Structures are given as C-alpha cells and as structure tokens.
Amino acid sequence: MDVLVSLxxxxxxxxxxxxxxxxxxxxxxxxxxxxxxxxxxxxxxxSAFSEFFQRKISGQQESHNMVIPIDVDSAVFKVxxxxxxxxxxxxxxxxxxxxxxxxxxxxxxxxxxxxxxxYISSDWHxxxxxxxxxxxxxxxxxxxxxxxxxxxxxxxxxxxxxxLDGATTSNMSELTT
Amino acid sequence: MDVLVSLxxxxxxxxxxxxxxxxxxxxxxxxxxxxxxxxxxxxxxxSAFSEFFQRKISGQQESHNMVIPIDVDSAVFKVxxxxxxxxxxxxxxxxxxxxxxxxxxxxxxxxxxxxxxxYISSDWHxxxxxxxxxxxxxxxxxxxxxxxxxxxxxxxxxxxxxxLDGATTSNMSELTT
Numbered sequence: 186m187d188v189l190v191s192l193x194x195x196x197x198x199x200x201x202x203x204x205x206x207x208x209x210x211x212x213x214x215x216x217x218x219x220x221x222x223x224x225x226x227x228x229x230x231x232s233a234f235s236e237f238f239q240r241k242i243s244g245q246q247e248s249h250n251m252v253i254p255i256d257v258d259s260a261v262f263k264v265x266x267x268x269x270x271x272x273x274x275x276x277x278x279x280x281x282x283x284x285x286x287x288x289x290x291x292x293x294x295x296x297x298x299x300x301x302x303x304y305i306s307s308d309w310h311x312x313x314x315x316x317x318x319x320x321x322x323x324x325x326x327x328x329x330x331x332x333x334x335x336x337x338x339x340x341x342x343x344x345x346x347x348x349l350d351g352a353t354t355s356n357m358s359e360l361t362t
Numbered sequence: 363m364d365v366l367v368s369l370x371x372x373x374x375x376x377x378x379x380x381x382x383x384x385x386x387x388x389x390x391x392x393x394x395x396x397x398x399x400x401x402x403x404x405x406x407x408x409s410a411f412s413e414f415f416q417r418k419i420s421g422q423q424e425s426h427n428m429v430i431p432i433d434v435d436s437a438v439f440k441v442x443x444x445x446x447x448x449x450x451x452x453x454x455x456x457x458x459x460x461x462x463x464x465x466x467x468x469x470x471x472x473x474x475x476x477x478x479x480x481y482i483s484s485d486w487h488x489x490x491x492x493x494x495x496x497x498x499x500x501x502x503x504x505x506x507x508x509x510x511x512x513x514x515x516x517x518x519x520x521x522x523x524x525x526l527d528g529a530t531t532s533n534m535s536e537l538t539t
Contacts, residue, residue: 187453189476194449195372197472201410202375211405211419213390228388229406233378242388249426272371276364295374299366 202230203270214242215252222259224266234269236292257287265296274299379407380447391419391428399436401443411446413469434464442473451476 191197205211205227212225228251231238241253255262261283268274274296276284281300288296368374382388382404389402405428408415418430432439438460445451451473453461458477465473 187480189451189453189480191445191449191451191472191476193472195376198379198407198410199372199375202406205406205409211409227406229379229382229404230375232382232388233375268368272368274366274368276366295368295370299368303364303366 199270199272202227206230206266206270213250215250216262217252217254218259218262219256220259222262224259224262226266230269234293234295236294238291255291257290258283261287265291265293268293268296276300276303376447376449379404383407383443383447390426391415391430393439394429394431395436395439396433397436399439401436401439403443407446411470411472413471415468432468434467435460438464442468442470445470445473453477453480 206225209225212227214226214228214231216224216226216231218224228242232242233239237255238253242251245251257265261280264275264280264284265287274284285297285300288300383402386402389404391403391405391408393401393403393408395401405419409419410416414432415430419428422428434442438457441452441457441461442464451461462474462477465477
C-alpha cells in the first residue's frame with residue numbers, strides 16, 4: 186500500500202467553497218438577519234464554524250432550502266460569513282464589540298479566539314467581557330485565552346493615543362466607558 | 363481595519379466535512395457505482411475535486427437528493443472518495459491502473475498528478491500511458507508532470523525485484539506486459 190498525500194487538499198476545498206459562496210452556487214440555506222437581509226450559504230460551512238448553526242441545521246436535517254433567522258445585524262454577519270469562507274476576520278473599530286457579541290451568539294469558537302487574541306495583543310479594553318480587571322502585574326487580564334494558539338493576528342492600524350503620563354490607550358476604551 | 367487570520371481555517375473545514383462523510387451527515391448526492399454500490403456524499407466536495415461531478419451537479423442544480431451513476435468500480439471509487447475527503451490517496455499494487463483510469467474518467471486533476479508523481483518517482487512502468495518510451499537518458503519518460511509540484515509522495519512499500527543484470531524493475535511491469 187502506497188499513501189500519496191496532496192498538500193494542497195484543504196486549501197483547494199476551501200477555495201472552491203469560497204468561490205461557490207461568491208457565485209451563490211450550490212447554496213442550501215438562507216440566513217435572514219435582524220435587519221431582514223438574506224444570505225445564501227452552505228450547510229456544511231455554517232456547521233463547520235458555528236455550533237449555533239450546526240444545532241439548527243441538524244435539527245432540520247431533512248429540509249431542503251432551509252431558512253434560519255438570526256438576531257445579528259447584516260453588516261456584522263457579512264464579516265462573520267467572510268470569516269467562515271476565508272479564515273480572515275476584518276474588524277473595524279466601530280464593529281469590534283458587535284462582532285464579538287455576534288461570535289458569542291453564533292457560537293463561533295475560532296472567531297472568538299481571534300478576537301480575544303487581538304484584544305490581548307492590542308489593548309482593546311473592555312471588549313471581551315464586562316468584567317475586565319487589571320491586576321498590579323501588567324496585562325494580567327480577566328480574559329480566558331486557549332493555551333494552544335494557532336491563530337495569526339494581524340493588527341494593522343489600531344489607532345492609539347498617548348495619555349499625559351505616556352501610557353497607551355486604544356480608542357476602544359472610549360467606546361466602552 | 364484590522365485583519366485577523368485563522369491559520370487553522372482550511373483544516374477545520376476539511377476535518378468537519380470528512381467527519382460528516384463518515385457519519386453520512388448532511389449528504390445531498392448519491393453516487394451509484396458500476397457494481398451498484400451507493401455512496402452518500404456532498405455536492406460541494408465532489409464539485410471541488412472532480413470536473414466530471416462539477417459538470418453533472420451544475421447541470422441539475424435545483425435537484426435535491428441527486429443520484430449520479432458512474433462507470434467506476436466501488437472498490438476504486440472508495441479510494442477516490444477518501445482522497446476527496448482527506449487528501450490522501452491509498453494505492454494498492456492491484457488497483458494502480460484502475461485508479462488512474464478512474465481519476466481520468468472523473469476528471470480529478472490532483473489525483474492524476476499524484477499518481478503521475480508516484481509513477482515518476484517509483485518506476486511504475488506502463489501505468490500512466492500506453493505509450494511509455496524510455497530514452498537513452500535514464501527516466502526521460504513520455505509522461506507529462508506539472509512543473510509546480512506541491513504534492514507530497516510517500517511511496518512506502520513498492521515491491522522491487524532485481525533483474526539478473528542488477529537493474530531494478532517494479533512488479534507493476536508484470537501487470538502491464
């Protein structure tokens with residue numbers, strides 16, 4: 186028995202599925218957001234990245250052209266859909282909190298981890314939990330992060346401002362006070 | 363705008379889809395082989411790895427619970443299905459030729475490339491083409507291989523035998539003479 190291994194296999198599947206999403210091809214679920222936008226998508230992809238969708242979809246396994254309503258805004262859900270299809274989460278300052286809340290509602294573990302990582306690495310205060318406490322040791326925050334980090338965080342343009350005493354704060358803290 | 367990138371994205375999708383296949387979960391296509399075996403599978407996966415299935419499925423886009431008959435034996439198709447779901451192609455000596463022919467029929471480019479690579483690297487004579495010619499330079503075979511090789515070939519137990527003059531031949535040549 187010889188075992189031949191294709192190193193491009195996972196990427197090929199992912200690329201194909203992403204193209205199918207862009208072309209609305211082979212879609213079998215409609216997701217309707219809180220503001221009544223409709224997203225045409227695939228059961229396999231939703232189930233792979235969201236426990237919430239996995240449960241909804243398994244519950245109606247025989248249904249063709251399923252419709253799933255969600256209590257998430259379309260602008261935010263669009264970003265999470267892009268994440269499910271590409272692995273990239275594009276976060277604007279204004280949407281940080283809404284994105285995190287949506288990733289909790291939709292039980293998207295990997296998206297949550299990424300946002301938590303970004304929080305730790307870039308000082309997005311107050312975003313991940315209402316109970317952020319900072320101990321006397323720097324960065325000992327009340328935020329759980331998985332021990333095995335296999336995510337890459339690219340924080341490109343956090344707008345920071347210096348306080349009078351030289352400490353750095355992000356503009357996130359303005360949103361959450 | 364910050365872009366957070368999940369390095370495990372492609373693998374996570376692939377793993378989920380593979381588990382769904384094993385559990386016959388969310389399947390939407392039945393493939394019926396030449397010897398009347400039925401495989402429960404997913405349109406997205408078949409379409410991603412086989413131009414043949416991509417064409418068949420696009421042609422009947424509105425149909426739920428599609429059935430696609432193929433002129434391939436179930437033992438061989440099982441190996442190709444495993445390849446579509448895992449990226450690993452398990453090749454036994456007896457199935458080499460049938461596998462290659464099936465990958466041609468089903469237009470599975472990556473599987474064909476892998477088999478061609480294995481052929482080149484392990485001296486599987488007569489497998490890839492009926493017109494194998496060996497020039498005076500060693501290994502200058504009449505087989506096209508893509509220039510960009512991003513495949514990993516693990517040839518574990520090719521059974522070789524030494525001829526009297528010390529040249530190596532594989533037992534493949536016995537099958538094709």
